[in-house]
Structure formats: structure tokens, C-alpha cells
Amino acid sequence: MTNKQLTVAVSRQGLYDITAQVASEVAACGVEDGLATLFIQHTSASLLIQENADPAVQKDLQNWLNRLVIENDPLYTHVEEGPDDMPAHIKGALTAVNLSIPIMQGVLALGVWQGIYLWEHRHHQGSHRRLVLNIQSSSS
Amino acid sequence: MTNKQLTVAVSRQGLYDITAQVASEVAACGVEDGLATLFIQHTSASLLIQENADPAVQKDLQNWLNRLVIENDPLYTHVEEGPDDMPAHIKGALTAVNLSIPIMQGVLALGVWQGIYLWEHRHHQGSHRRLVLNIQSSSS
């Protein structure tokens, strides 16, 4: 197996469901039993596994985190890159830069209600984010 | 090595020490040098490595997190599954869905004061939680 670079298009702050994209790479690699590790190459966006059923969960997560980590906090001295930049770094520090998910019988061993999300913390990032997917085979 | 499904019985909100259970699986697998990765298949319970000595640490962790992530917050719109459900998702997002611990000389390379915990965030979950343990051998 080799590492694979993935990109995710993002348009604004929020959770982006990347479960299907990751699952597709896992299917393509042909590993029956192993471990998939996702790594995000940014410090103002992060990774999350959360409930994939009710969209209100994602909305509440975003609103709660925005209230905890406010913009224009007088505490911030790193302000040159905009009011959403330092909050984005803090949010990144509180969530995950990498996720490791077992692969069983050829598919990601996610729970029934689990989805994989890229959490974009900047507002106007009409761009893409870079991830690396590492797959280790446990059966070789 | 193959992935192994584990279950942990939980009865209420709190930290459940699963160090012995994980250590037992590591011993059984016979890997001398490698990496053990635990993954929890839920979004309202999570994983934690914390001090295993003074139970007051676990009590304070729980009380601190309960104060940070309150129940019945008017911010929540996902309220159908009870007042402890949305707080459980937020707590899950702030803690870990997976842990990776090296295996050295056949045992988990935990620090002296480190224990592995399942953190149940729901109140009345007289049930069990599902984990997957992946073990990679580094010496093969």
C-alpha cells in the first residue's frame, strides 16, 4: 500500500462529509483487513467523526464551537489573517488532525451512525483542502 | 494480525478503565514490537488516556466537562434524543475516537500513570459499547 493524496473542495465554514470519498479509496485498494489513517495537512481545518443522521447535530456542533471560540477576542494577538484565523487554529487544536479507522472485510469499520467529516474553520475558503490517506494491511 | 471487535459494558456517564482488557488482547496476539490502535464505533462515547492513580482526577474531569458542555443549552436544536444527547456528541468531538499506543517488548508502552478509558457521555446507557482493536506488527 502507498499513501494517497486526496483533496476536498470547501466553500465556507462547516462540516463536509467525506465518508464516501474515503470509502471509495479503501474499496479501490483491495485491503480486506487493516487500518486506514487520514491526515489533514492544514492547521485551520480538522477532521471529525460524528453522527451522520440528523443534520441538526452538525449545526449544533458548529454553533457550540463558535460560541466557545469567539472571533475578535481581545486575547488574540495573531490578527493579521482575519478575525476567523486565530479561532480556526484553536478549533483545530481542540479537534483531530488525524483519524485511524479499522478496515474489516474490505470496508471501513465505522459504527452505524458514524460519518467522517472535514471541518472547515475558515469562512471564505472557496478552495480545497489536502488530506493524505494511509492504508496499512494487517493480513499481509 | 487481524482486527478484533471488543465490547465494554457501561451503566452510566463516566470513565471506564479498559486498560486490562486491551492489555490482555495485546498479550494474546503475541506481537513483540508494534502499534495498537483502538477505535470506538460510537459518537456519544469516546476514548481517553488519563491518570490511573487518584480517582479524583476522573471525577474532576467529568465535572469540568459537564460544566463546559451543559445540558438543556438553548443553543441546541438536536433535542429529540434527550438532554444528554447533544452534549454527548460535543464531548465526543472534543475527545478521541481513536488511540494509537506502541507495543514494546510485548506490552503496551503506556507511561507509569497512564490508563486507557472509555468515556461514556450518556446517562442511562445500561448497555455496551463496541470497540475495534487493530494491532500492527513492526517487526515482521
Place this chain on the structure above:
Amino acid sequence: MTNKQLTVAVSRQGLYDITAQVASEVAACGVEDGLATLFIQHTSASLLIQENADPAVQKDLQNWLNRLVIENDPLYTHVEEGPDDMPAHIKGALTAVNLSIPIMQGVLALGVWQGIYLWEHRHHQGSHRRLVLNIQSSSS
């Protein structure tokens, strides 16, 4: 590959850039394509990947976390080890005990602005912290 024990000298609360130390171990191991996992064997210090450019980011992260997790909080019952001990455990629980970073073309696949940090949460830890570095080869 085998696991390798690393030590990091720390003198006080703050972020310690360990990117070069980890990169040096990765270069020495000769793996072209794989996964590097760092694990910290402590519960009052943790690991973080954050922006490596403006030192103000690190200062703001520290100040923000210190305001969120205060010392001498009347909530704490675990107080015997000093006013910075229970906050250190909470900060450890909110950040990472392990990080997994892909290795591509023989080097850590970090983003341009990403550095690896040990986050010391105690004040007077004129000592060292122990890490374990696990490297899995994906091409073998």
C-alpha cells in the same frame, strides 16, 4: 521497523517544537512510504500539530487554553499536586496523546505551515518528557 523512545527537555509551560527531532528519526529509518505515529507517555503534557510560522499563534493558543482551564478552580478536588496539575490533566484530555503522520518520499508529509509540538502543561517541569515513535512501512 521498531519503536523508538525519544526524550524532550522541557523547562516550563508552553509549546516545544519537535518537528526537526521527529524528522531526523524518520530520515534515519530509511522508510520511503509509511506512517509515523508519536505517542506521549504522560497525562499532563500532550501533542499538537499547529502553525509553525507566527509565534503569536502559539502564544494565543496557550493564553486561550489557560483562560478556558483555570487554576484554583473550586470545582477541583484533585489539588495535592499543585494548582497547575488538574488543569494539566484537563488540557491533556482536550488535546492529543498520539499523532499519526504519513511518510511520503522519505519525509513527513506535513503541510507547509504545520509543525509538531509537545505541549507542556505544567509550570515547573525542568525535566524531560518521554515519547515513543512508531514507524510503519507501507511499501514492504
